Amino acid sequence: MCFASDGTKPTNKKCPKCNLKQDYANKKCTECGFEFPPEEEPKRRQKECPECGLEQPFTNRTCSECGFAFPRATGIGKKPGGPGGPGGPGGPGGPK
Numbered sequence: 001m002c003f004a005s006d007g008t009k010p011t012n013k014k015c016p017k018c019n020l021k022q023d024y025a026n027k028k029c030t031e032c033g034f035e036f037p038p039e040e041e042p043k044r045r046q047k048e049c050p051e052c053g054l055e056q057p058f059t060n061r062t063c064s065e066c067g068f069a070f071p072r073a074t075g076i077g078k079k080p081g082g083p084g085g086p087g088g089p090g091g092p093g094g095p096k
């Protein structure tokens with residue numbers, strides 16, 4: 001072990017249940033059988049503008065280059081309190 005740590009990927013992980021070191025590729029703890037959550041690859045934090053092709057932070061709602069308005073992400077991870085919920089115009093909990 002004479003390699004300096006330079007942020008390379010870990011080769012092992014620790015079981016949160018029994019704290020035993022496990023091979024990083026293990027899907028289950030060999031000791032207690034704890035199932036490790038599926039590896040989550042960090043998704044691209046950039047998106048490409050379909051209009052001008054500029055890559056920009058995923059949080060941008062409009063293209064910083066051409067002003068293209070990105071459609072709102074739908075489907076996955078639907079947030080509660082969407083349109084039509086309480087507090088909306090005409091709905092319950094209207095103006096005070």
Ligand SMILES: [Zn+2]
Binds near residue numbers: 016020
């Ligand atoms: Zn374990």
Ligand SMILES: [Zn+2]
Binds near residue numbers: 067
């Ligand atoms: Zn653009």
